[in-house]
Amino acid sequence: MKLVTKEIERxxxxxxxxxxxxxxxxxxxxxxxxxxxDWTWYAVEGQRQPDGDIVFYGLVNGFDREYGYFTxxxxxxxxxxxxxxxxxxxxxxxxxxxxxxxxxxx
Numbered sequence: 432m433k434l435v436t437k438e439i440e441r442x443x444x445x446x447x448x449x450x451x452x453x454x455x456x457x458x459x460x461x462x463x464x465x466x467x468x469d470w471t472w473y474a475v476e477g478q479r480q481p482d483g484d485i486v487f488y489g490l491v492n493g494f495d496r497e498y499g500y501f502t503x504x505x506x507x508x509x510x511x512x513x514x515x516x517x518x519x520x521x522x523x524x525x526x527x528x529x530x531x532x533x534x535x536x537x
Contacts, residue, residue: 434517444460446477455529459530470491471491472506485503487501489528
């Protein structure tokens with residue numbers, strides 16, 4: 432499965448374009464999750480780089496819950512026994528960061 436489709440890339444606001452928006456109101460464009468751990472990445476912004484990679488900004492649930500940057504290349508590099516270890520939640524729907532923080536969406 433492709434982690435980022437052309438449709439997802441079109442929907443991604445450019446990096447820093449939502450920084451004046453209240454954090455809880457930011458729309459999640461894509462949710463990625465690990466198949467072997469409880470890590471989850473919620474992308475709210477993203478931008479393709481000159482080298483072809485995409486840099487995302489969003490909420491990361493890992494060791495802690497924090498906002499930060501992550502790249503498509505980083506997500507694609509995770510492997511478990513040679514099998515891709517990160518998937519995109521194709522059924523996540525339309526949610527905001529506030530939905531995740533309130534437990535409405537996970």
